[in-house]
Amino acid sequence: PLCGDNYTVYLVMDGDVVRDASFQGSGCAISKASASLLTSTIKGKTRAEVEALFGKVHDMVTTGHADDSMGKLAAFAGVHKFPARVKCAILSWHAAKAAVAGGGTVSTEGDAEK
Numbered sequence: 001p002l003c004g005d006n007y008t009v010y011l012v013m014d015g016d017v018v019r020d021a022s023f024q025g026s027g028c029a030i031s032k033a034s035a036s037l038l039t040s041t042i043k044g045k046t047r048a049e050v051e052a053l054f055g056k057v058h059d060m061v062t063t064g065h066a067d068d069s070m071g072k073l074a075a076f077a078g079v080h081k082f083p084a085r086v087k088c089a090i091l092s093w094h095a096a097k098a099a100v101a102g103g104g105t106v107s108t109e110g111d112a113e114k
Contacts, residue, residue, distance in 0.1 A: 005031040005088055009038070009095040016046045018100070028088050030079065035092035037072055047100040054097045061089045 005027030012020035021039040026032075042050050057073060060066045064081070066074040079089045 003028060003088065005091055007031065007035050007092050007095060009035070009092055009099055011042075011096065011099045013100075016048075018042050018045050018047075018050060021096070023092060027091070028085075030076075030085055031088040031091050034076060034089045037075075038092045038096055041071075041073065042096060050100045051097060054093050057093050058090055061086050 005025070007023050007025035007027060010020075010022045010024070011018050021042050023035040023039055025035070027035075042053065045053065056067075056070065057076070060070060060073070060077050061079045064077050066077040070077075076089045079085050
């Protein structure tokens with residue numbers, strides 16, 4: 001995001017399963033909290049489960065709709081009221097989605113959620 005949030009997400013994969021996840025970087029409170037919950041939430045999940053969870057988190061932070069399965073992640077449902085902060089909440093999730101798909105650098109700049 002333009003605010004300068006910058007994170008690297010590290011995943012240890014065992015076949016199709018995330019065995020460990022961590023992040024390093026800096027950013028605002030929303031992006032840091034989201035990255036922290038991301039790493040604790042995706043451990044033990046498959047690639048497909050991480051991709052599906054990305055979709056649910058993305059939907060939640062853009063619409064405010066959170067179901068009971070979101071647990072602690074539901075705290076980010078209110079971000080939809082602040083469109084400029086959506087990128088902060090979803091940044092690490094974009095990185096994790098790219099990582100389970102094979103890696104690479106991602107940016108939330110140019111996304112539709114402005």
